[in-house]
Amino acid sequence: MKPRTLLATVATSLACASAFASAPDIGLSNGYFGTEWRNQMIDGANQQFQTYKNKGMADKLVVQQSGANTGQQIQDMRNMIRQKVGAIMVDANSATALNGVISQAQRSKIPVVSFDQAVSNPYATNVTVDHYKWGQRYAQWIAEQLHGKGNVVVLDGIPGHPAAEARKKAALDTFAKYPGIKVVWSGYGEWDEAKAQSVMATVIAAQPKIDAVFTEDAMALGVLRAFENANRRVPIMTGEAQKGFLTEWKKQRDAGNPMKVFVQVNPPDISRTALGIAVRLAQGRKLKPLPDNTYYFPITKTVTAENLDATLATMSDKPDSYFLGQWLSEPELDALFAQ
CATH class of the missing domain: 3.40.50.2300 (Response regulator)
Structure with a gap:
């Protein structure tokens, strides 16, 4: 050399x-x-x-x-x-x-x-x-499905946590606009499936009529299981873009449960x-x-009855704990910066 x-x-x-x-x-x-x-x-x-x-x-x-x-x-x-x-x-x-x-x-x-x-x-x-708008979107969807009338349960994350409190406030603010909607119970499930199932079981026992549930995260599957164990159906609920919940929703749908569900990604x-x-x-x-x-x-991914099967197909190799992902690409990140 x-x-x-x-x-x-x-x-x-x-x-x-x-x-x-x-x-x-x-x-x-x-x-x-x-x-x-x-x-x-x-x-x-x-x-x-x-x-x-x-x-x-x-x-x-x-x-x-x-x-x-x-x-x-x-x-x-x-x-x-x-x-x-x-x-x-x-x-x-x-x-x-x-x-x-x-x-x-x-x-x-x-x-x-x-x-x-x-x-x-x-x-x-x-x-x-934007956790307030995120919660507002869920609550507004529930209000529309109820046609402005019904009994609603609000189950959110950890008391005092900024995201949980913003979502909960958004839900309560939205439902307050509808005189026919009554929030029969509001509380926390700590973003935990088992905790949410236990809390929801108590709420179900105390409330003979629940028309809709506002919830998210792993709590959604806990809520669904609580209704199953009580031999009751939840007509309307929000959920989570997590494989375990989506799989159970599909199982319920295929068994003839006509419940309405809306899911938006919280990646x-x-x-x-x-x-x-x-x-x-x-x-x-x-x-x-x-x-x-x-x-x-920006939240651009949602799951409805129309794309439930297609969404689950994209998760076929993932565990039940998997949440649908979404993040910015490197070019999108670079675009946020001055050149």
């Missing part, structure tokens, strides 16, 4: 090594965990991260899960700041309680991306579904979209201006 060629090869190798060495770490602080949705969310982030790592865009994904302990989540984020990660992603337990530690990240010039639900600190970039893979934004911010790229510094992930 000629000396000049050797020098060029060495220089190229050093440049590549330097690029990988300087690739940023990304922190991911998750609050509540243990549900199938959260498990898929973390798995999706880990899978997507490998793409960025292989391209030399990032080095390590540091995942910390605090559970419902907001104080622990704050400490986890402080640790990430001390570790000098390139950006912090957070699925927050609270819209306001993390504001102080987010300001600490700002002082350290570390970008923060709050995903799944928004936080109120204006420094953070929010990447989330756990929003973590992939948030990660793509966080990696780019860590590289120093600038987002185009966003209203309220928030990117509302």
Whole structure:
């Protein structure tokens, strides 16, 4: 090999090594965990991260899960700041309680991306579904199916959780517009199938007439099983784009149950979209201006009786716990940034 060629090869190798060495770490602080949705969310982030790592865009994904302990989540984020990660992603337990530690990240010039639900600190970039509109869409569909009259149960996630409270408020606000709709019970199932089934069984025993149920996530399957165990049918319900629920819905339909169901995707893979934004911010790229510094992930996938079979066919190789995925492509992510 000629000396000049050797020098060029060495220089190229050093440049590549330097690029990988300087690739940023990304922190991911998750609050509540243990549900199938959260498990898929973390798995999706880990899978997507490998793409960025292989391209030399990032080095390590540091995942910390605090559970419902907001104080622990704050400490986890402080640790990430001390570790000098390139950006912090957070699925927050609270819209306001993390504001102080987010300001600490700002002082350290570390970008923060709050995903799944928004936080109120204006420094953070929010990447989330509009949970109020999401819940409003479900409630409006129920009101229309009921023709403005009937007894409704509202079963949502974790008390005090920003997403759960926004959806619940949207449902109650919408139903309040219809004098003929009576919310006979409203409460929480903690986004857990078994918990929701237990809660719903108690509600069914106390309510002789239930015309519709507003619910989502893994709770939907629990609700359906509670009605089955009580030898009753739920005429109208919202559900979840999870294989287990969709499979049971199909079973009920094929057995002659005429219940009406509407499902819209709430993608756990929003973590992939948030990660793509966080990696780019860590590289120093600038987002185009966003209203309220928030990117509302567009929900374009829904499941109805018309496309139930086709949707299940796309999930044939997935476990029952699988939620229908949706996330931004790399070109769509790049389009959010100034060139």
